[in-house]
Amino acid sequence: MFERIREKLEILADAAKYDVSCSSSGSNRKNHNKGLGDAEGSGICHTYTEDGRCVSLLKILLTNHCIYDCAFCVSRKSNDVKRAAFTVDEVVSLTMNFYRRNYIEGLFLSSGIFKNGDYTMERLLNIVKKLRTEERFNGYIHLKTIPGASAELLQEAGLYVDRMSINLEMPTELGLKLLAPDKSHEDVKAPLGLIKDKIQQLNNEKALIKSTPKFVPAGQSTQMVIGATPESDKEIMHTADHYYRKFNLKRVYYSGYIPISNDNRLPIIGSQPPLIRENRLYQTDWLMRFYGFNITEILNDANPNLDADIDPKLSWALRNLDQFPVDVNTADYKQILRVPGIGVTSALKIVQSRKFGRLYENQLKKIGIAFNRARHFIRYADSPLQLKEFEGGHIKNLILSESTSKYSKQATNQLSLF
Structure with a gap:
């Protein structure tokens, strides 16, 4: 039994590494009634929190089985890879055992989609609910939202997690249709809008009600794959700016495309992701969020792409x-x-x-x-x-x-x- 769990962990942790949407939590979930763990001030995934601490989490997929065939995804249904799936109890047990051994400070849980969105989302909900209510786990939990899942499942899951995210995948609808024809940006906007409205509703109720439930206290994020489709930096960052403003996102992540197949729809870029471009996009994102720049000042029709030699702030100044x-x-x-x-x-x-x-x-x-x-x-x-x-x-x-x-x-x- 132990060897089988270990094999599953190797497969599903490796498949999860392509999701880069990890960050410090920003959560304020405290430990009450002698529970285990405390998410306040903690972050995840071998990254750095705002106060400079390096933190970690158990980052896994529930399963790498998937009904979709996205050309850029290692878990797509046509890919010849080993498949595995955890049970609800196995994920709960792994999380608690790793936490007690001080290996992790929280859980990052995503999944491929088997059967349909609700079927998968229900199992993810059962995991986080069991951790919070039965195991009294107060550590950080980041849950990936499943496209197509019902509003009821999403809203209940939001009561048990610190952050939720759903991947936009490609910067434009055209690029998404090229590589993942079964998906749509509308499938992403619906849950993002739902979570945003619920957060706002509970924030408004705080003025009238003494105690309101915690609901996704660390907010939402999304991720885009960069370099798999031919969008300019202008198109990428204008998409990010739109989602920041419309859905109050905490972060947009830019994941350099890693070649994983010989699909002729995908570019030939060697074995390494476009790391310099990825870095320039993050720098531009920082200028938008913390330096008061409007995206049109940095990227526009006259300057549709970022300079690889110098950072975007210096480029704008020149x-x-x-x-x-x-x-x-x-x-x-x-x-x-x-x-x-x-x-x-x-x-x-x-x-x-x-x-x-x-x-x-x-x-x-x-x-x-x-x-x-x-x-x-x-x-x-x-x-x-x-x-x-x-x-x-x-x-x-x-x-x-x-x-x-x-x-x-x-x-x-x-x-x-x-």
Whole structure:
């Protein structure tokens, strides 16, 4: 029996690795009545929480059987792979045993779809319900929503989990129809809208009712596969922006396509996913959510794709030199935040520090900004030059050459240790 469970775990944990929608929880589910675990402040999946802690979870599929034949998916029904399925009790037992041994801090549970959406979703619901009510497990639970599942099952599941997510799969409906003709973005919008409305309803009731049930306290997320279809970065990020605004998502994840079949509908891109592009998309996502950028400022008809050589913030600045230099001693927080090399924390420090006097170069370096990059776009108390003396192309080449020199020096220093 033990060997069979171990074999299932190897198969279904390996199949789950393609889902990258893992993050810190943001949940506030506390431990009450001597239960086991506490999700408050915890995250998942060997990632980092907002306070810098690295955390982990048991990340598995309930089954890798699936009625769909999505060309990009390793669990598609036409793929010749070993199939397995856990029972409800097996998942509950694994989670509790791993947690008691301090291997994990929570559970990330997804599944292929066997029979239909309701049949699969009902089993996922039974797992999380049993963990919460019978095992009194208070650790973090992230549950993948099954497309086509009934509203009643989704709403009940939301009472027991911290985060729910459903994969958008492809950035556009056209791309989805090409690689997964049985699926539709409408199947994703329905559950996202349902969960969003329920969260909002309970938040509104808090003003009138002393105690309301916890319902998906860590919110919702989604995931898109990048590089399997020919969408531009503009199309990808405009889709993400739309879903952020319409469904109040906590995160959109961008998963670089990994070649897993010889289907002629799929591109030939070698054995590695497009990691640089994936990274640039995440940086753009960050600019939208934390830096006050509108997506049309970064990606538009004139600039439909991100620059692989430089990050999107620097790329935007070089295209908009008329907005620089920014005087760090007088500019407001939002202007300072747009300077390449200055992050959210550094911008706040600058605004706070200048209350005690004008800021000089040595002070800016101590604050922690990337000074070699930022110096081309700012004015400070002892600025040697004005930005207008440089052209955008010259600044870009200068920054790239400085970066290359810096990394070469670091590599040389590391080699000298041996």
